[in-house]
Amino acid sequence: MNDDVMIRCDGVGKKFCRDLKKSLWYGVLDSARDLFRRRQPMIRRETESLRNGEFWANRDISFEIKRGECLGLIGRNGAGKTTLLKMLNGLIKPDHGFIKVRGQVGALIALGAGFNPVLTGRENIAVNGAILGLSKQQISEAVDDIIDFAELPHAIDSPVRNYSSGMSVRLGFAIATCIRPEVLIVDEVLAVGDADFRLKCLKRMRNVLKNGCAVLLVSHNMTDIRNMASTALWMQDGKCQAIGEPYKVVSEYLGTSCSDTAEIEWEDPSAAPGGDSVSLRRVAVLPVDINKPISISTGAKIQLAFDCHELGLRLGFTLEVCTEEQIVVFHTGGSLTPNGDSVRANYNVDVTVPSFLLNSGKYQLSVTIDESQCIALVHVPNVVTFQVGHESLGVNHAQLPGVVAPKLTWKCHTNEQSLI
Amino acid sequence: MSTANFPLTTSNSDCAELPVVIYSPASPLAHPGKLIGEIFSDLWRCRELTWILFTRDLKAQYRQSYFGYIWLFVPVISTTVVWMFLNSTQVIQVAETPIPYPAYVMLGTMIWGVFTSAVGQPLASFQAGQSIFMKLKVPPEAFILAGMSKIVFELLIRMIVLVPVFMALKIVPASTFWLFPVGLAAAGLIGAAIGFLMIPLGSLYSDVSRLVGTVISFGMYLTPVVYPPPTSGWASTIIQWNPMTAVVMVTRDWLTLGHSTFLLPFLVTTMIAAIVLFAGILAFRVVLPHLIERMGM
Numbered sequence: 001m002n003d004d005v006m007i008r009c010d011g012v013g014k015k016f017c018r019d020l021k022k023s024l025w026y027g028v029l030d031s032a033r034d035l036f037r038r039r040q041p042m043i044r045r046e047t048e049s050l051r052n053g054e055f056w057a058n059r060d061i062s063f064e065i066k067r068g069e070c071l072g073l074i075g076r077n078g079a080g081k082t083t084l085l086k087m088l089n090g091l092i093k094p095d096h097g098f099i100k101v102r103g104q105v106g107a108l109i110a111l112g113a114g115f116n117p118v119l120t121g122r123e124n125i126a127v128n129g130a131i132l133g134l135s136k137q138q139i140s141e142a143v144d145d146i147i148d149f150a151e152l153p154h155a156i157d158s159p160v161r162n163y164s165s166g167m168s169v170r171l172g173f174a175i176a177t178c179i180r181p182e183v184l185i186v187d188e189v190l191a192v193g194d195a196d197f198r199l200k201c202l203k204r205m206r207n208v209l210k211n212g213c214a215v216l217l218v219s220h221n222m223t224d225i226r227n228m229a230s231t232a233l234w235m236q237d238g239k240c241q242a243i244g245e246p247y248k249v250v251s252e253y254l255g256t257s258c259s260d261t262a263e264i265e266w267e268d269p270s271a272a273p274g275g276d277s278v279s280l281r282r283v284a285v286l287p288v289d290i291n292k293p294i295s296i297s298t299g300a301k302i303q304l305a306f307d308c309h310e311l312g313l314r315l316g317f318t319l320e321v322c323t324e325e326q327i328v329v330f331h332t333g334g335s336l337t338p339n340g341d342s343v344r345a346n347y348n349v350d351v352t353v354p355s356f357l358l359n360s361g362k363y364q365l366s367v368t369i370d371e372s373q374c375i376a377l378v379h380v381p382n383v384v385t386f387q388v389g390h391e392s393l394g395v396n397h398a399q400l401p402g403v404v405a406p407k408l409t410w411k412c413h414t415n416e417q418s419l420i
Numbered sequence: 421m422s423t424a425n426f427p428l429t430t431s432n433s434d435c436a437e438l439p440v441v442i443y444s445p446a447s448p449l450a451h452p453g454k455l456i457g458e459i460f461s462d463l464w465r466c467r468e469l470t471w472i473l474f475t476r477d478l479k480a481q482y483r484q485s486y487f488g489y490i491w492l493f494v495p496v497i498s499t500t501v502v503w504m505f506l507n508s509t510q511v512i513q514v515a516e517t518p519i520p521y522p523a524y525v526m527l528g529t530m531i532w533g534v535f536t537s538a539v540g541q542p543l544a545s546f547q548a549g550q551s552i553f554m555k556l557k558v559p560p561e562a563f564i565l566a567g568m569s570k571i572v573f574e575l576l577i578r579m580i581v582l583v584p585v586f587m588a589l590k591i592v593p594a595s596t597f598w599l600f601p602v603g604l605a606a607a608g609l610i611g612a613a614i615g616f617l618m619i620p621l622g623s624l625y626s627d628v629s630r631l632v633g634t635v636i637s638f639g640m641y642l643t644p645v646v647y648p649p650p651t652s653g654w655a656s657t658i659i660q661w662n663p664m665t666a667v668v669m670v671t672r673d674w675l676t677l678g679h680s681t682f683l684l685p686f687l688v689t690t691m692i693a694a695i696v697l698f699a700g701i702l703a704f705r706v707v708l709p710h711l712i713e714r715m716g717m
Contacts, residue, residue, distance in 0.1 A: 024624045027714040031620055031707035034447040087443060089557050093709040095445055103438035118480045127476045131470040131558055182438055271551035395685055 001066055003322060006102050006183050007065040007088060007212035014083050014097030014238075015050060016057040026051060029211055048096070059084045059238045060097075061140040062363050063231075065183075070205075070215040072229030072404025074222070074253055080238040081218050085109070106132070108189045113171025117161035121152060121171055124160050128175045142178045149200070150174035166207035170197060184208055187218045202228070222250045222325045227401075251362055254324040262386040263288045269307065277313060278369050280345065281305040285365060285386040293389030296405060300386065305348050306378065313342040315377075317349060318368040322382070323361060329403050333368070338373075356407035359400060361389040375406065450705055459561065459705055466562035467710070473566035478573065492577045493626030500531045503646050514647045519676045520589045526582070527672045528645035531607050534575055535664065536636055538611025541567045543622045543629055550623075554715045560708065561701070566613065575604060603671025610667060610693040616700030620707045624714060643668055663689040 017023040050056070055120050058080045058185040065071045073081050086092045087099060089228060113125045113133045119242045125146055129139040147156050148168040154161075160168055173189060188204065209215055219225055225232055225246055232249035242249045263284035266272035272279045282305040287294060302319060318333035336347065364382040371377055390400070448455045463470075494522050499554040503525040507514050517524040545551075545567035546560055575655075586593065614632070623630035640646075642655075643664045650656040658664050666685035673680035 023714055027624050028621070031710045034449065034706050034710070035703055037447065043674060086554075086712075090441065090443055091554065091557060092711065092713040093445060094443060098442055098444040101441045101443070106559065110552070113552045113556055114549075116476055116480045118483050119476065123479070127472055130472040131556065133465075133469075133558070136472075201495050233580060391632070415703050 004066045005064050005100075006067055006069075007063075007071075007216065008083075008100040009061050009063050009088075009097070010099070011097035012058055012061045012087060012094045012099060013056055014058040014080075014092070015054045015095045016083070016085060017054045019053045022051075022053045026054070027120075033286050056238045058087070058094075060236075061240050062097075063240075063243060065216060065231075067212045067214055068209055069230045070209055070217055070226035070228050072232040073216060073218045073235065074220070074232060074250065075241075078368050079235040081235055082187065083214070083238075084235070085187055085218065089185055100394055101183060104133075105183045105185065106176075106179040106181030107172070107185040107187070108176050108287065109185065109187040111176060111189055112168045113172075114158075115160050115168060115172070118159055120158060121147075121156040121160055121163070124171070125175055128172065129178065132176060132179050134178060138178065138206065140169035146171070150178070151197075153204045166194070173197075173201060177201075182213060184213050186215065186216045188220065191240060222254065225250055230309035231330070251324060254362070262384050264384055273380045274306070274369075274378045277308065277310040277371070278315070279307050279309070280367070280369070280380065281307060283365070283367055283380070283383050284412070285384055293360070295355075296358070296360055296388055296390045297355050299357070300353040300388070302351040302353060302365065303348070304351070304367060305346065307346050307378040308342050309343065309344055311342060313337065314340040314372045315342050316345075316370050316373050319351060320366040321353075321358070322364045322366070323403060324364070327403060329358065330361065335373075357404055358388045359402050359405035360388050362387050427524060449702075452702075455702065455705060458558075461683050462559040463561055466559050469558070470562045470565045470569070473563060474569045474573075477566065477570055489577060492574050493581055495533070496526055496530060496581055498672070515650070517648050518579065519591055523585055523589050523591055523676070524614060524648075524672070527675065528668060530575070530578060531653045531668050531671045532640055532643065532645045532664075534604050535607040535611040535667070536640075537571045538568065538608040538616075539573075539615045539632065539636060540629070541571060542615035543618050545622055546619055550715055554712050554717075561704075564616075568608070571608065591676065593675055594673075596674045596678045600671060600675040603667065603674055603686075605669065606690045606693070607664075607667050607671060609690060609697060610664070613693040613697035613700055616697060616704055619700075619704050620711065623711050629657060639664065673697050 002101075003040075017026055044122075051165055061084060063071065073084070075081055083092075083417055085107075087094050089105055089109075090101070090102065090333065112124075112128060116127065119127070122143070125143055126136075126139055130136075134142075143384065147153055150167075150173070152167060153172060155163060160171075163171070169189075184205075202224065205217075215228070217225065229246045231243065232246040233240060234249050234253045242252050263282075265282040265284075266280060269279050269281075270283065274280050282303065284303045285294070286301040286303060287298075304317060304319075308315065315336040316333060317336060318331065320331045321329045323329060336342075336349065363386055365384050365386065366381045367378070367383050368376050368380075369378040390405070432453040482491075485491065500522050504522050507521055514521065542564045545564045548567075549560060551562075552558060592644075618628055618632060639662070642658055642660060642662050645668055648664060649659050649669065663685065666682035666689055668680045670680045673682075690708040
């Protein structure tokens with residue numbers, strides 16, 4: 001193993017069984033096999049085949065994490081992320097392949113494990129720290145910092161059962177971050193806690209990475225994955241669906257859950273979204289080109305076409321553009337018939353999105369047509385998806401951080417005299 | 421917002437020195453020496469954790485109570501009182517005991533209590549810590565050892581009761597009284613051996629602990645705990661062959677009489693138990709990943 005590789009997974013597979021009784025019985029069989037067949041050559045047939053009721057919770061997972069690298073693990077619930085983490089942490093054994101881990105493994109999982117509700121926060125720091133493998137001396141040295149970091153100076157001497165769940169998780173995280181492992185496994189712990197605390201946690205993780213630790217991060221927050229991870233692995237049904245540059249993998253992953261077209265037209269009015277008064281005909285973000293994203297320097301045009309079947313409505317429209325992480329970039333609209341004088345006709349609305357507004361990336365457009373600004377006649381969330389690209393960043397259209405990418409004007413003055 | 425200053429000092433030394441662990445489907449018993457070394461180094465590494473867990477349980481147990489440790493004396497005293505009552509009212513006829521009956525029962529239940537607690541403790545500790553073992557890599561042996569320490573601690577407290585009882589009943593301890601703790605330790609060892617063997621199957625199926633519980637409560641009456649061993653009849657044969665008879669009798673006799681006819685079976689039983697315990701600890705380690713796997717996610 002290369003000296004810099006901290007975790008190496010090679011063709012790792014794990015079988016699980018959904019049926020409880022069968023699962024327990026397989027547990028007995030596996031235990032007996034390990035106890036009584038010491039030098040079993042792991043017969044290929046045995047490791048490859050599934051028993052009745054079993055399925056692959058993990059299948060052929062291979063990757064490497066080096067020092068200072070962070071692997072972001074993404075995927076829907078039940079995709080096998082936690083199973084993989086458990087194997088990396090050495091809690092359960094792979095049924096196939098092998099895992100090599102260099103150095104001490106620490107895990108930010110199950111924050112506050114072993115907290116006793118009757119004991120005070122201070123007493124629980126000692127217990128939890130010891131469970132995480134800290135020595136008594138390390139704990140007593142860090143105890144003030146822990147209380148400070150968890151922001152619990154007032155509550156620390158009251159029983160933990162009086163804490164809110166947020167407070168006990170904060171305390172758990174503060175203790176857990178005292179560990180100094182060479183490999184850190186983080187499982188969706190940033191989801192809890194308030195915004196301030198989240199920022200502190202992210203900062204702490206960056207420090208850990210800077211110190212040459214290898215981090216494996218599981219998160220459903222794609223912004224965290226993009227910001228922290230150097231590689232992303234997308235798992236689906238226990239298999240590795242994609243692995244590589246985080247921006248690309250995250251886009252692919254998010255792409256599975258929304259429409260993937262920049263133009264949509266309803267030929268059949270009865271199938272179109274809408275009701276008796278208004279029905280949508282067409283939504284498009286131009287220019288449409290499957291091979292090329294919309295250039296950041298030309299801007300885009302949003303086209304909206306709908307049929308109105310009723311007279312005398314005060315029609316208006318609203319457009320909402322979201323990033324893939326569902327961050328709203330803008331929410332805007334206008335009034336089409338402000339005087340309540342709609343006619344039975346086909347309405348076409350062209351909206352211009354200026355250049356140097358949207359950053360490169362994938363966006364989703366939601367459309368609403370309303371009456372008197374309060375009754376939604378048509379509402380289609382994420383009706384089309386379009387992509388904006390930055391030519392100067394090359395064909396990969398890697399993204400710069402940020403939601404918007406404005407072109408700023410600046411002036412630079414020099415004053416040589418003042419240096420003398 | 422306060423910012424804590426943790427000493428972020430992950431060792432940047434040559435990482436080639438870092439230990440490498442390999443997880444694969446192979447059985448750890450393929451390298452038994454490595455496995456044994458691992459278990460004992462884990463236990464040594466976790467001595468602080470064991471102590472902290474022990475004190476945690478102790479503190480937590482009596483924090484929500486006014487009488488606290490006084491409750492520890494209650495079982496010994498109540499069992500003794502019940503049997504004294506049964507004996508004095510002649511409801512149950514108990515043969516003549518070599519020492520006053522209350523002391524006989526008290527010592528018997530004390531020894532038997534150590535045995536039964538030691539049988540149940542490993543599985544109970546393992547199950548109590550399940551939520552931790554399935555998420556964090558921590559040796560469950562430390563949790564079990566902490567549970568065992570609790571038994572020892574409670575025993576020490578109960579032994580204090582013996583002093584006033586012996587004085588009141590004018591019993592003079594035999595010269596071999598210092599061997600009494602050795603006997604208690606043997607009772608605990610035998611219990612722990614059974615307890616460790618129970619964990620693999622017992623953590624998967626609740627039938628095991630129920631079955632063992634039933635057998636043990638029945639076993640108390642096949643062991644001379646509250647009555648002296650009968651000398652005739654079919655019951656005497658069973659009691660003679662019951663390995664716990666020797667342990668209870670020898671331990672009690674060491675404190676009170678100074679001589680015992682059961683010394684040889686006592687030694688044999690203890691030796692076998694020690695071997696079984698060692699095998700049980702090894703087996704537990706081997707099957708541990710499979711047990712954690714079946715606990716759920």
